[in-house]
Structure formats: structure tokens, C-alpha cells
Amino acid sequence: MRRRVGFRLRLFAALALMAMVAATAVAFPAPTASAATGGATGFATQNGGTTGGAGGQTVRATTGTAIHAALCGRASSSTPITIQVEGTINHGNTSKVSGGSCNTAAGVIELKQISNVTLVGVGNGAVFDQLGIHVRESSNIIIQNVTVRNVKKSGSPTSNGGDAIGMENNVRNVWVDHVTLEASGGESEGYDGLFDLKNNTRYVTLSYSVLRNSGRGGLVGSSESDTSNGFITYHHNLYENIDSRAPLLRGGIGHMYNNHYLRVNDSGINSRAGARARVDNNYFEDSKDVLGTFYTNEAGYWQVNGNVFDNVRWSSPGNQNNPAGPNPQSNTSVSIPYAHSLDGANCVPSVVRDTAGANKGNRVSDGNCVPQNPDPTDPPDNPDPPDPTDPPGGTNxxxxxxxxxxxxxxxxxxxxxxxxxxxxxxxxxxxxxxxxxxxxxxxxxxxxxxxxxxxxxxxxxxxxxxxxxxxxxxxxxxxxxxxxxxxxxxxxxxxxxxxxxxxxxxxxxxxxx
Incomplete structure (x- = not known):
């Protein structure tokens, strides 16, 4: 018997099959002149690129309050800053800090109404324990090499509406990379999504990350009418023991490539309400209904290329239930405006195993199924601060x-x-x-x-x-x-x-x- 979480989502009643739509071309906004900057990939390279706190000061934080203090201590809400985080961040050490360059709250890491910030785990690692990261009305944000676990929307303590990482309200250009997002149950146990994007959030990439043990992997759009989001890339991620929403995509454009889906229990990529998903060279394993339109009669669309379906089970089509399988075919065409290299789908499980998640040394794939360490000739994006025992040279x-x-x-x-x-x-x-x-x-x-x-x-x-x-x-x-x-x-x-x-x-x- 396959291992499953104990909170499976109930499938909606299936009635009549939706008609397959004609192939439709998707128009993207013209790519900007800037190429990928600061290591960002995918759609986060568009719309001017995503560089986070590059060029600004670097500070170290071991508490949530210190993270907020670093944001509030800047000259303005757009002054670049890299915040290096080490240790466990929790409710007990995360307080509200006030200032003209920030808008924070206790019990959540609040990246609100700010820009040009990098939040990166260093040293022995950074764990946000029962504490979510909230990005709101912000732009040019990098979140890298952190673990966020067991964030609840009900029970005690609660944080960030139950989302591990949540973005909403006019968010632009966010790169989330080499993170581990995990829960210990589903909605009935008090948890919500691991990676949720709502209300006009665009140009986001989630890369080399692990999402596991949750009822909900994440969504793009909070309802069938919230279709202002889009241009989201998911690549080289592991979805493991997830019931649904891997992701749920309402409206907009999503590009999913080189991800490993392992034990997706109810439904995986749920394209609906006019959404269009480009699904390239992924490996789907020991899962059910990994692609389609589910729990609604508002159709979504997909283009599929080079995927492997290994022991994938498909339900029967019906009203509010339109699985793409058992022989997934494209019903739209989606062009991608950025350069990217595709690993062969057969090697995706091993590449993702060796690269995805926090504390993996930010390893990446070379596009030929070989994990690589960051280029040693490149200057580090987030260098450790100088040894405090070494004073500067010159005269005091x-x-x-x-x-x-x-x-x-x-x-x-x-x-x-x-x-x-x-x-x-x-x-x-x-x-x-x-x-x-x-x-x-x-x-x-x-x-x-x-x-x-x-x-x-x-x-x-x-x-x-x-x-x-x-x-x-x-x-x-x-x-x-x-x-x-x-x-x-x-x-x-x-x-x-x-x-x-x-x-x-x-x-x-x-x-x-």
C-alpha cells in the first residue's frame, strides 16, 4: 500500500466531459533588454530582472526581530540589502519593528511594501519554524536556502494565513530558490498552501526547491475571478506526498519543467479558469491525475513535451473533472521568452535529488543531467560578512x-x-x-x-x-x-x-x- 497523508482531499463528483479546445497561441509581453541577473532564472528574469539586495549592505540576523530591524534600518524602503539568516526563526523571537522603510508585524516575516531585498540562509542553516514569509506589495525579492515548516492558519500558533511562503497584492519579480517548504498535514490539521500567489502577482520563479507532506502544494489565484496573476516558472523542484495544487493555476501563464512529482495523491498541475501551462520534461511518479482541469467546469489549457508518466493513475472524465491522461496531448501552444536548458526527463529524479532544497550548497543542473556547484569563478551573490575579529586596515x-x-x-x-x-x-x-x-x-x-x-x-x-x-x-x-x-x-x-x-x-x- 502506498504511503499517504491522512487528510486526502475529497474528489468532486464527476459528470460530463468538457470539450477539448482548439489550439491557441499565447502572446507574451516583449522580453526586456536585461538578461538573467543575480542568478535568477525563468520568468523572474523578465520585466527588468530580479537581483534582490545586490549592491547593498549585508547584515546577519539570528531572530525574526533582527530581520525586521534590518528592513526598518534602511535609509528607504527600496535601499538594497542582503539579510543573511542563521538559526531558528520562530514566534518567540519575531516581533514587530517600526520604521519609515518597513511595515512589519509580529508572528510573521513581513516583506511588505518594500523592494530590493535578499533573504538567504547561511552557516548552519535557517529554519522558519511555524512562521511564514509574507511578500505583499513588493518587488525585486530573492528568498534562498531556507526551510519553512509547519505554518498554520488554525490552531496555535498561526502565521501568514497558513502559507509557508505567500505573495499577494501587486507583487513583481520574486525568485525563490533552494528552499524546503513542508507541513505535517492538510487543512483539517490547520495547514494551508506551501507556495501561494494571489491578487496580481507576476514574474516569479520557484527553483531547486522541495515541497512535501502537505494537502496543498500551492496556488496561483485565490478564486476563479482572480486571474490577474501569471508568468510563473517552476523548475527542478520536488513535490513529494502532496494531495493537490502542484500547482493550481487560475488564469495566467505557468511554465513547469524538470520537476519530480512523487506521490501526488489527488491532483497535480490543475490548470483552470483560462490558465495556460507549459509542461516540459517532468517526471511524474506513483501519482494520480497529475495534469488537467479539476474541481471546476472553467477550463484551463496545457502544452506537453517530453514528460515521463511512471505509474500514474487517471480518473474518468466528467463535469468538473477533466484529466489530461492517460495519454496527455497539448490543447494550446505557449511560447517561452527566456533561455533555459532542459534536462532529459529520465534523469530528473536523480538531478532533483542532488540539487533541490535548502542546505544543498545551491547546486544546480548543467542542462545535461549533471549537478554542478556554483561557478567558483563567479563572485558569491551573498558573501559572508568579514570576520569580526579582523579590523579594517588603516588608521583608527x-x-x-x-x-x-x-x-x-x-x-x-x-x-x-x-x-x-x-x-x-x-x-x-x-x-x-x-x-x-x-x-x-x-x-x-x-x-x-x-x-x-x-x-x-x-x-x-x-x-x-x-x-x-x-x-x-x-x-x-x-x-x-x-x-x-x-x-x-x-x-x-x-x-x-x-x-x-x-x-x-x-x-x-x-x-x-
Missing amino acids: LSLTADADGSSKASGTSYGNVRDGDMNTYWSPTGSTGAISIKWPSATGVSAVTIREASGATGVIGNWRVVNADTGSVLATGNGAGTIRFASTSVRKITFEITSANGTPRVAEYETYA
Whole structure:
């Protein structure tokens, strides 16, 4: 007996067969001049391309609150930023943070009304546990190398309407790559979709990812009238132990190639309400009704090429049930505006096994059924920040500057942070406060190093580096060390501690050109 999740969706009653439609050509918007940028593939390369936070600062976050703080600490909602995430992000460490460059909420990672952001797992990995990622009214977003699991819409705790990753309301250009999205049941157990796109979401790619153990893989369009979405690519993904929606496509265009569908229990690619799916070189295995129009009499269409159907079961056609098999034939024609290489369908299970999901080293296929590591000659898209124990080269500009701050504890001095002596230090009167370095005339600064006094290392929590002349935030992060940012001309630069595990002791606040 095949293993199945215990929450199978009930099939709708089948009545009469829908008439096959005539072949219809699909017109795409003209491709933009820009090619794939930042590693993006598929439709995410169109409409100007998807580069995320390329060219902006890189910060590290180990909590959901720190992710929100990084977004809110930018100069504007479109200032590029790469947020490197490590550790477990959950309800207990994800709070709302306010600011002019963000719109966040507690209990969900909120990428709302922003642009030019990369969220990438690094180090030992990033797990969003029972906590969804919500993209809303945003553009040019990259989400890479993270695991999102067990997000619920009912029961406790709830997050993101039950979606692991959800996008809605005028979203443009999102690349989701090498992620693992998983649940532990279906709607009756409190879960919803793993990857849902709604209300005018366009130019999205989901690549080299794993979606498993869920009643619903994902949808494009929340209802038969929500047909404003489209231009979505799904490639080199594993759909495993999914009941339905792999994906459900309402209106718009979808391109599914080189995916491995393993134990899709009720229905797979559900093209309906005028949707048009291009289905190339996929491997469908031990599954049922992997392509067609299901649970509606509003027809969708498909073009099929080079797919393998291995132990696929097909139901009988009827009203609200139009499977494409047992011998799937194209009933439309869909042109694809971007370059892509197709692996042969027979090798898709092995290629996807070796490349798809988080913590796979971002391996990809070379288009000839051979997994490859990222090109070592290419600069990394998201390099680790410099070792905090390595200060920048050059002269410590603080040694000839002055200092002030928000408060100072008894026995400490502002000047202690610029005297070159690790035995003296400044502390605020509580666990938070600010210390500043200042000069009589504008001075170029591109890095600072914060050194904690002996016996107080690891006390500093979240912080911001602020251009005190303008109030703009130059960098945000967590813990002491070296902080780099775009070179800025300042007369006063402030290190503001916003959280700490006790009373901070800053021995040296070094500044470098």
C-alpha cells in the first residue's frame, strides 16, 4: 500500500466531459533588454530582472526581530540589502519593528511594501519554524536556502494565513530558490498552501526547491475571478506526498519543467479558469491525475513535451473533472521568452535529488543531467560578512576625534572608547544607549569596530549605526565586531545599542575611512 497523508482531499463528483479546445497561441509581453541577473532564472528574469539586495549592505540576523530591524534600518524602503539568516526563526523571537522603510508585524516575516531585498540562509542553516514569509506589495525579492515548516492558519500558533511562503497584492519579480517548504498535514490539521500567489502577482520563479507532506502544494489565484496573476516558472523542484495544487493555476501563464512529482495523491498541475501551462520534461511518479482541469467546469489549457508518466493513475472524465491522461496531448501552444536548458526527463529524479532544497550548497543542473556547484569563478551573490575579529586596515580615526553619548554609567567615560586602552570602557546607565564619535569637520568613514571590555563580551545585542548629521541608518546587526557600510562623509557617527544581555561595556569604538 502506498504511503499517504491522512487528510486526502475529497474528489468532486464527476459528470460530463468538457470539450477539448482548439489550439491557441499565447502572446507574451516583449522580453526586456536585461538578461538573467543575480542568478535568477525563468520568468523572474523578465520585466527588468530580479537581483534582490545586490549592491547593498549585508547584515546577519539570528531572530525574526533582527530581520525586521534590518528592513526598518534602511535609509528607504527600496535601499538594497542582503539579510543573511542563521538559526531558528520562530514566534518567540519575531516581533514587530517600526520604521519609515518597513511595515512589519509580529508572528510573521513581513516583506511588505518594500523592494530590493535578499533573504538567504547561511552557516548552519535557517529554519522558519511555524512562521511564514509574507511578500505583499513588493518587488525585486530573492528568498534562498531556507526551510519553512509547519505554518498554520488554525490552531496555535498561526502565521501568514497558513502559507509557508505567500505573495499577494501587486507583487513583481520574486525568485525563490533552494528552499524546503513542508507541513505535517492538510487543512483539517490547520495547514494551508506551501507556495501561494494571489491578487496580481507576476514574474516569479520557484527553483531547486522541495515541497512535501502537505494537502496543498500551492496556488496561483485565490478564486476563479482572480486571474490577474501569471508568468510563473517552476523548475527542478520536488513535490513529494502532496494531495493537490502542484500547482493550481487560475488564469495566467505557468511554465513547469524538470520537476519530480512523487506521490501526488489527488491532483497535480490543475490548470483552470483560462490558465495556460507549459509542461516540459517532468517526471511524474506513483501519482494520480497529475495534469488537467479539476474541481471546476472553467477550463484551463496545457502544452506537453517530453514528460515521463511512471505509474500514474487517471480518473474518468466528467463535469468538473477533466484529466489530461492517460495519454496527455497539448490543447494550446505557449511560447517561452527566456533561455533555459532542459534536462532529459529520465534523469530528473536523480538531478532533483542532488540539487533541490535548502542546505544543498545551491547546486544546480548543467542542462545535461549533471549537478554542478556554483561557478567558483563567479563572485558569491551573498558573501559572508568579514570576520569580526579582523579590523579594517588603516588608521583608527577615533584616536584624534571626540566622543559623546546618550548617558554614562558611574565610573565610565565617553572618552574611554577612543583612548586605545582595552582596560577602560563606556557603559550606558541601563542596558541600552548610544555612543558617538565626532570630528570638527566632515570625515569619510566606511567601517567601525566595536570592542567589548574583558568580562563583558557577548553582552551587546541588536544595534544600529547612524549618521548623526542626517539621522540615516548606515547599518544594523547583532553583537560586537567590525561593521562595514558604504563610505559616508560625517561629522558625527553614532553606535546605538537597542538590546543587550546585561550592561554593555564598550572598550573601544574605532572608526576607519
